[in-house]
Amino acid sequence: MLEQNWWYTSLLNVRDPLQPPLRGDHEADVVIIGAGAAGLAAALRCTERGKQVILLDRNICGGSSTGKSAGFLTPDSELELSQIERRFGLQGARDLWDAPVRGIQRMLELVGRHHFPCDLVKEDSLFLGVGSGGSREVREESEARKRLGFPYRSYDAGTLRSILGSSAYSCGVRYPDCYGIDALLYSQGVKRALLDGGATIHESTSVRSIEGHTVRTHMGSVTAKEIIFCADKLRPSLSKYSTNVYHAQTFLSISEPLSDREYRTLFPDEPLQCWDSRLIYTYFRPTGDHRLLVGGGTLWSTYAANDTTGPAIIEQVIRKLKRALPCLDGVRFIEYWPGRIDMTRDLLPTVFRDPEAPWVHYVLGCVGLPWATFCGDLVARMVLGDAQPEERKYYRYFSNDRGFLVPIWLERVMGKKLVFTLNNWWAKYHQVTRPAQGPRASS
Ligand SMILES: Cc1cc2nc3c(=O)[nH]c(=O)nc-3n(C[C@H](O)[C@H](O)[C@H](O)COP(=O)(O)OP(=O)(O)OC[C@H]3O[C@@H](n4cnc5c(N)ncnc54)[C@H](O)[C@@H]3O)c2cc1C
Structure with a gap:
C-alpha cells in the first residue's frame, strides 16, 4: 500500500491554481485564519454579507484534517446521542445534536447552490x-x-x-x-465560491502572531476589525489557547x-x-x-x-x-x-471570544466536519450580528472555561496526553453536566 491521501487525486481537475501567499501589509473587514471546514464556513458567510474577507491558510484550503477526512457527514462524531443526553439531559441533547445537523444542512446548501463536484452520496x-x-x-x-x-x-x-x-x-x-463527501474537493468548491464572491484567499501562508487587530504571517500582515481563528494543531507560540486542544x-x-x-x-x-x-x-x-x-x-x-x-x-x-x-x-x-x-478534553468544540481582545473569535477542537461547519458559520453570524439570540446558548455549551474531571493544572505533573485521555473517557462514559452546573454564558 502506498502512503498517500487518496483525495489528492481529485484535485487533478480543479480549476483554481494555488492562491498566492500573502505578501505585504493589507486591511480587511474580517480576517480568517485556517481554511478547513470551520474557516471556510465562516469566510463564506461573511463574504455573502458583503464583508471584505481575507482567508489565510498555511496549506491549501482543506489541506489539513478536513481534506484528509473520510467524509462521513453524520451528526455523530466522537459522542453518541445517548452520551450527550446522559450528560446534558433531553433539551441539551436536542440543542447539541441540532448543531451538526445544521452543519450538514449548510454543507448541502452550499453544494446545491454553487453546483461544485464533491462526490456527495446519500448514505x-x-x-x-x-x-x-x-x-x-x-x-x-x-x-x-x-x-x-x-x-x-x-x-x-x-x-x-x-x-x-x-x-x-x-x-x-x-x-x-447522512451523506458521504470528498471533503477536499468540497473545500475547493467553497474556495471557488469565495473567490467568485470577492473574497481574497492566501494559501501557503503561515500565521505567526496576532498583535491587536493585526495578524502577522511569515511574509506580511492583515489588519482587520474582526479576526476569526479556526487554525488547527495550535502551538503555544501562536496562542495561549493551545492548551484547549490535543x-x-x-x-x-x-x-x-x-x-x-x-x-x-x-x-x-x-x-x-x-x-x-x-x-x-x-x-x-x-x-x-x-x-x-x-x-x-x-x-x-x-x-x-x-x-x-x-x-x-x-x-x-x-x-x-x-x-x-x-x-x-x-x-x-x-x-x-x-x-x-x-x-478538546470533553470532545465538544470550544468556541469563544477572547475576553482580552473581544474582536478575536476562536473556533477550536471541532471533531467532525458538520460540527466545524456549524461552529465556523455560527461565529461568523455572531460577528455579523445575524445570529438568533437563542444561539448564544452554544457559547455556553462550548465555552473555554468549562470543567473537566482531571483539572488542567495536573497536566504539568501527569502530561497532556494522559489527562486528555482520562477526560475524554470521562466525558464519553460518565460526565454529567446539567445546565445548572454548566459553564457561564458569554460570547
Ligand atoms: C483521517 C481523518 C478522518 C476523519 N474522518 C472524518 C469523517 O469521516 N467525518 C467527519 O465529520 N470528520 C472526520 N474527521 C475529522 C474532521 O476532519 C475534522 O474534525 C474537521 O475537518 C475539523 O475542521 P477544522 O476546520 O476545525 O480544522 P482543519 O480542517 O484542521 O482546518 C484548520 C486549518 O488551519 C490551518 N492552519 C493551521 N495553523 C495555521 C497557521 N499558523 N496559519 C495559517 N493556517 C493555519 C491548517 O492548514 C488547516 O487547513 C477526520 C479527520 C481525520 C484526520
Whole structure:
C-alpha cells in the first residue's frame, strides 16, 4: 500500500491554481485564519454579507484534517446521542445534536447552490454493536433517539444481514439524513465560491502572531476589525489557547472499486456509512465509484503524542474488518494515510471570544466536519450580528472555561496526553453536566 491521501487525486481537475501567499501589509473587514471546514464556513458567510474577507491558510484550503477526512457527514462524531443526553439531559441533547445537523444542512446548501463536484452520496448511518457491551450501547442509542423523536431503525443480528454482508455484529441502529463527501474537493468548491464572491484567499501562508487587530504571517500582515481563528494543531507560540486542544490520530485506507457482486453482498439494500461500538472503532463507507474507505487505529496510536506513519496499524484494521466482512476477502486496498483530529478534553468544540481582545473569535477542537461547519458559520453570524439570540446558548455549551474531571493544572505533573485521555473517557462514559452546573454564558 502506498502512503498517500487518496483525495489528492481529485484535485487533478480543479480549476483554481494555488492562491498566492500573502505578501505585504493589507486591511480587511474580517480576517480568517485556517481554511478547513470551520474557516471556510465562516469566510463564506461573511463574504455573502458583503464583508471584505481575507482567508489565510498555511496549506491549501482543506489541506489539513478536513481534506484528509473520510467524509462521513453524520451528526455523530466522537459522542453518541445517548452520551450527550446522559450528560446534558433531553433539551441539551436536542440543542447539541441540532448543531451538526445544521452543519450538514449548510454543507448541502452550499453544494446545491454553487453546483461544485464533491462526490456527495446519500448514505444512512449504521452504528454496529460488537458483543454484549456493544448491544447495550446500540440499545441506549435507539432509546435516546426514541425519546427525542428522531427517526431510526433497529436491527438484531438476524435482520442486520438484510442490510450488511456480515454476521459479526450483534445488532445495529440506522438513521437517515447522512451523506458521504470528498471533503477536499468540497473545500475547493467553497474556495471557488469565495473567490467568485470577492473574497481574497492566501494559501501557503503561515500565521505567526496576532498583535491587536493585526495578524502577522511569515511574509506580511492583515489588519482587520474582526479576526476569526479556526487554525488547527495550535502551538503555544501562536496562542495561549493551545492548551484547549490535543489530538487523536486515526488512519484511513481506500480500496480499488468493488465488483458489482462484492458491492451488492456488502450492501444488499443501500450504501451505508458504518462504525462499530469499540472505544477505538473501525469505520467504513463506500465512495460514489464503489471504492471502500476504511478507517481506524489502536489505543496506543490514537493518543500518541507523535505521528505514526507506517502501514502496520491500518493493515491490522483491514485484516480485522475482512474477518467481519468476508465478502471483502479479495479486495485490494491501495492507499492509506494517517491524520490527526484536533479535539478538546470533553470532545465538544470550544468556541469563544477572547475576553482580552473581544474582536478575536476562536473556533477550536471541532471533531467532525458538520460540527466545524456549524461552529465556523455560527461565529461568523455572531460577528455579523445575524445570529438568533437563542444561539448564544452554544457559547455556553462550548465555552473555554468549562470543567473537566482531571483539572488542567495536573497536566504539568501527569502530561497532556494522559489527562486528555482520562477526560475524554470521562466525558464519553460518565460526565454529567446539567445546565445548572454548566459553564457561564458569554460570547
Ligand atoms: C483521517 C481523518 C478522518 C476523519 N474522518 C472524518 C469523517 O469521516 N467525518 C467527519 O465529520 N470528520 C472526520 N474527521 C475529522 C474532521 O476532519 C475534522 O474534525 C474537521 O475537518 C475539523 O475542521 P477544522 O476546520 O476545525 O480544522 P482543519 O480542517 O484542521 O482546518 C484548520 C486549518 O488551519 C490551518 N492552519 C493551521 N495553523 C495555521 C497557521 N499558523 N496559519 C495559517 N493556517 C493555519 C491548517 O492548514 C488547516 O487547513 C477526520 C479527520 C481525520 C484526520
